[in-house]
Amino acid sequence: MPKSHKPEIRATIQPGSFDRMKQLPALRRITEGRARSSQLTTVYFDTPERDLQQQGLSLCVTRQGRGYLQSVTQTGMLPGTLPDWMEWEGPVPGQDIDLAAIDSKKLHRLLQDIGAERLQPVFQTDIQRSSRMLTFDGGGTARLELDRGQLLAGEASAPVVEFRLTLESGAPEPLFDLAQEIYQTVPFRLASMSMAARGYALLGPDEARFRKNGGLDLAADDTVEQALVQIIGHCRDHLRANEVSVLTTDEVEGVHQMRVALRRLRAAMRIFRPSIAAEHYAWITDEAKWLTGELTEAREWDVFSEEFLTPVAQRYDADQGFTELAEAVEQARRRGRQRARDAVADGRYTGFLLRLDAWLSSPARRAGATDEPPAHLDEPIGQHCAALLKKRDRQVRKRGRDIASLSDTELHELRLAVKKLRYAVGFFEGLFPPKQVKPYQTHLAGLQDALGHQNDVAVADTLLRGLAGETGGAPPPVWAYAAGQIxxxxxxxxxxxxxxxxxxxxxxxxxxxxxxGA
Incomplete structure (x- = not known):
């Protein structure tokens, strides 16, 4: 049967917090009956070439008590990127995979094409689970699952200490209120990787790599509110998909993609501002600005090192100060990366995500403090997107018509207008024929790249001045000549x-x- 998609919160906690969480008064007060303990062993299958992973799929069989459950789910860090027919779960007679049990013809055919005979165990989890049913004050129920165990992949292993809150009935607001109450006593990190993705990461580094944003699936008859939720949720997923890259690798793209996600989020907030209550607009944009600022230092030094220092240094002798400059830049780069990691690991970031998830999941939470509802929420997005695009297109044309005479400040303002337009086009392009969109996208992207390079030059000059200023007025550093050449x-x-x-x-x-109507 197809997997159901219920609102849920999945998070990792510190091993020392596991027993404390089981005894939380906030949970015991709303627990119905006794908690149930069970032992789960889940074996994940794939081909030697990891064909399922390449398709964004995981196939596993879980043993719980005397029963077995076979599941096909997505492995990626961007939830909702697979069509419904590619997710399935159902009982099977034993611990071996049983493709015949899958009643989705498309999914069955895909797995058969990969080759059932080539599927073999690749990693597994051994979990001790404590589960309980929760009944919220005022109605509604949820299931809490507390898991502790091990993830085993070849010779590698990793501890599993996490919980999952799943809404079973009622409105979602109490679920998120409970999560925030738990967080005040037992700090946690929202899980950004599925268990399958964690298993593949133990086998190799691919799952810890950066993620670009995937496509949107808007329809012209979606309401403005539905489009708002999908687009901002998409930006959130893009942001979270790059957490692991930022926290565990030195990839330059991880930080870059998180900043892109935040810029897309802020662009979406501006687009839908008439339909968002003022107090919600304020806190979402304020938190997005804070996180963007914490990531900026790392990104600026990455760009300087990769696109400015390295190409010029290759044309000069090392003894002209380029080695010393590279060392100073690398120190600054490491400071920026640590600042980015600290921000993503900070409780403020988790709090932002929890609050944003609650806001996206609940129309009641999106309502404002005033009696007057935000504008256009129930109207089709197809009736509004042309006007939204036209407004931003007009701003770019007006600012750039006399581009040869623009000052640096005016060029910067034009660059920002181009970015806002390009994000808006990206949000709504799926509502139009691709052949009509592509020429416009191509010229807009070329313009954005050209303006971006102008800005990078200005930023590079500022970075070098700041680096020289760290000498505190001492004689010019040994790398002054190299900096001047760059x-x-x-x-x-x-x-x-x-x-x-x-x-x-x-x-x-x-x-x-x-x-x-353009």
Whole structure:
């Protein structure tokens, strides 16, 4: 049978907090009956080439008591990226996989094409589970599962200490209120990886890598509120999908993708501002700005090192100060990465996600303090997206029409307007024929890249001045010559790029918008 998708909160806790959480008064007060303990062993299957993982799927069989449950779920860190037919669970007679039990023809065919005979165990979990039913004051029920055990993958292993709150009936608000109450006593981190993804990560590094945002599935007859929830939820998922990369690797893309997710989130908030209560708009954008600021230092030094220092240093001798400059930049880069990791590990970040999840899950939470509801919530998004796109398109055309005479400040404002337009196009492009969207997207992307390079040059100059300032007024550091070469190199290149920017703007101005009424 297809897997059901109930609202849930899954989080990891410290091993020392496990017993304390079982005795929390907030949980004991609403527990119905006695908690039940069980032992679960789950074996995950794949081919030697990991074909299922490449499809974004996991296939497992769980033994609980005398019964066996076979499940097909997604492995990725972006929830909801698989169609419903690709997720399934149902009973099977034993611990071996049984493809015949899968009653989804499409899924059955996909697994048969991969080759049932090639599927073999790849990792497993051994879990001691304590589960209980919770009844909320005012109605509604939830299931709490507390798990403690091990994840075993070849010679590698990792502890599993986590809980899952699943709404069984009623409104979602009490579920999130309970999670926030738990968090005040037992701090936790929301789980950003499925158990299957954790298993694959133990086998190799792929699952800890960065994730770009996937596609949206908007329909023209979706209401404005439905579109708002889907788009902002998509930005949240994109953000969370890169937590592991930031926390556990030195990949430059992890931090970059988290910042992109936050920019997309803020762009979506601006687009839907008339439909969002003022007090909610304020806290969401304030928290997004805070996190963006904590990630910026790492991203700026990554860009400087990869795109400015390295290309120029390759053209000079090391004894001209480039080695010393590289060492100073790497120290600054490490400081930026640690700042980013500290922010993602901070309780403020978890609190933001909990609050945002509650807001997205509950129309009542999205309502404002005033009696007057936000605008357009029940109207089809198809009636509004053209006007939203037209507004941002007009801003870009107005700001960029005389681009050759713009000051640096005006170019910066144009760059921001282009980014807002590009994010808006990305949100709504699925509502239009791809052939109509592509030419516009192509010219808009080229314009954004050109403007972004101009901004990177300005940021690089600021970074170098700041780095030199750390000497506290001492004589110029040994890498001063190298810094001067980099600055001169890219300032000269920026002059030529400024001239080509005129052509990029002209190409965009000649591109016809793809929406009706443009």
């Amino acid at each position: 600055t001169g190199w890219y300032r000269h290149a920026a002059i030529a790029a400024r001239q080509s920017l005129v052509g990029d703007m002209g190409a965009f101005l000649q591109t016809k918008p793809f929406w009706k």
